[in-house]
Amino acid sequence: MPTFFRDLGHALEWRAKGETLRVETWGPDAVRVRAVAGGDLLDGLPGALLPEPPELPAAPVVTLGEHSATLVNGALTVRIDAGTEGRLTPDLPAAGGQLTFLRTADGSELLAEEPHHFWWPGPRLHTATGNGYHRLEQRFRAYDGERLFGLGQHTHGMLDQKGAVVELVQRNGEVTIPYLVSSRGYGLLWNSPAIGRVELAATGTRWVADSARQIDYWVTAGEPAGVLGRYADATGHAPVLPEWAAGFWQCKLRYRTQDELLEVAREYKRRGLPLDVIVCDFFHWTHLGDWRFDPAEWPDPQAMVDELTAMGVRLMVSVWPSVSPASDNFHTMGDRGLLIGTEYGPLAHADWPDKGLGAYSAQVAFYDATSPEARTYVWDRLRDNYLAYGVKVFWLDACEPELKPGHPANLRYHAGPGLEVGNLYPRENARMVWDGMHAAGESEVVTLNRSSWAGAQRYGAALWSGDIATTFASLRTQIAAGLNVMMSGIPWWTTDIGGFHGGHPDDPDYRELLVRWFQYGAFCPLFRLHGFRGPGQVLEPAMTGLPNEVWSYGEEAYGILRGYLLLRERLRPYLMEQMRTAAERGLPPMRPLFVDFPADGASWAVADSFLCGPDLLVAPVVEAGAREREVYLPAGARWTDAWTGQAYEGGTIATVAAPLERIPLFLRDGAQLPIAEES
Secondary structure, eight states, X not given: XXXXXXXXXXXXXEEETXXXXXXXXXXXXXXXXXXXXXXXXXXXXXXXXXXXXXXXXXXXXXXXXXXXXXXXXXXXXXXXXXXXXXXXXXXXXXXXXXXXXXETTTOOEEEEBOOSSSSSOOSEEEEEEETTEEEEEEEEOOOTTOXXXXXXXXXXXXXXXXXXXXXXXXXXXBEEEEEEEETTTEEEEEOOOOSEEEEEETTEEEEEEEEESOEEEEEEESOHHHHHHHHHHHHOOOOOOOGGGGSEEXXXXXXXXXXXXXXXXXXXXXXXXXXXXXXXXXXXXXXXXXXXXXXXXXXXXXXXXXXXXXXXXXXXXXXXXXEOTTSTTHHHHHHTTOBOEESSSOSOOEEEEOTTSTTOEEEEEEBOXXXXXXXXXXXXXXXXXXXXXXXXXXXXXXXXXXXXXXXXXXXXXXXEEHHHHGGGHHHHHHHHHHHHHHHTTOOOOOEEESOOOTTGGGGTEEEEOOSOBSSHHHHHHHHHHHHHHHTTTOOOEEOOBTOSBOOOTTOHHHHHHHHXXXXXXXXXXXXXXXXXXXXXXXXXXXXXXXXXXXXXXXXXXHHHHHHHXXXXXXXXXXXXXXXXXXXXXXXXXXXXXXXXXXXXXXXXXXXXXXXXXXXXXXXXXXXXXXXXXXXXXOXXXXXXXXXXXXXXXXXXXXXXXXXXXXXXXXXXXXXXOOOSOOO
């Protein structure tokens, strides 16, 4: 019996050629794979998986053979091949220790590692970078016709990401969540926050960590809905979205004063329009890193919150991780080691405007969100300066963090070197508020984040798509980006309705875009109007934009936007049902058609429409001047135009009218939803 296979009961291990490889059960129909160059596996490294795996309905079965060994866990079987069968020499080849993932039911191949070359390297490569760290590569076979979804949020506009090269790094609008769902019937989590990339080429898939200590990934088998559910079991379920958060959020860059913000909220109420959240954006503070209202512009936060509360409106406050040298907290945090360090150079990581500096910028640092002590320090300021007034909703902006220059190799975090743990930051930043709110006795936690990482959903972290363009092309990109976020296990997501950079309220062309985007936004998990309207934008503490309320775009647009505000209200019971499903089953409220119709091959290729829950198909209009569009209706259901009542068989393409006031909507199998306003 070869000595390089070991049966550990719950796991199968291979030790050979200076490498330790372990395949262990990690929830039903799922395994965790770890590999290290020499020695024992490393426990306690940062990752996305919960500390303990989900329980198994039945014990796994491990079988050792002369040339291979297998582990069977429900629907998933994993085989390790020694590569010795049929060889004339006893030496292990490059393929020695190669993994193949199989469907237990029929033994067919789901996914397999693949060596780069018959001689060297093998499917896993550990290239030393010094001091026990390695450039890690993990290679898998490519399959004709495979489609791949997830990986967080990206601006390339692709729903199916087969053929893409995606950097594993956090940037404004580019969000790394290293989880893929395959049309072949598996999901794969790259369980490492290391900086790197994934290449989804026709010749093979390659995951790369630029500098880390251990390969670590998780695989599960099944249809998309089941794969998403098991991912939530393994990385944490989102809580149920609070009902107020399913309403309308009003925002612009920016309301400069307390009076200006309150007047907008009052106008919503005077007009009888629904409003659940209004946002106090950046530069409301005295200095970056003070985390408190500037009394010159926000003189009575308690009175402001009290008035908003009486109107049924919550105040969301922008919280940045940046700490200016002018802040009262800068030197204390630096002395206590609570700021992100560097390998070379000073603490400062970005230049940013701050009050009192005139035309100059401050060299700001960032608090270290991977440090428990630093998270506690920042939360204590949020508690004393915001929560004390009743502010319970936080906008965690610029939480990549937004470095200038973006050199993660120079960063030193509490959790480890920047190259090894850099993608972790936004999740731990959200954890800061989650832990703090719960410690304060608050059970409803919602943060809006500009970046994210795997597992952030368990901390009540919503994601939005960052500072995006105000064009129809940008709107088209958002549909694919949002659906891939849903396939990455983050069920709370939104965009800046209308885009962020620019857009003039008096421009007829922009008004059309705003209307179409608003219609789309009404069916996103979160419904939020935001943007920096107008030309000549200047980044400074006194900055503001043109009006950005629903009445700011003329009477025709206002009538349409008002109608979709009221439609969202009518749909809130249905939306909350989807939010409960997301929390319980990991099934996102907004999802690609193939999640509900995996047997319909055509549905896997649809990137311009989606399902809002099981019963409503949404087909946004994303072309300027378009007044009709084609919509693919999945096979396996009968569909009814929610506006006209016309019925269609599934598996067909319908060409439907889409006047400016109408977004095409279809109801599944006779579902009854209050789309049309009651007469």
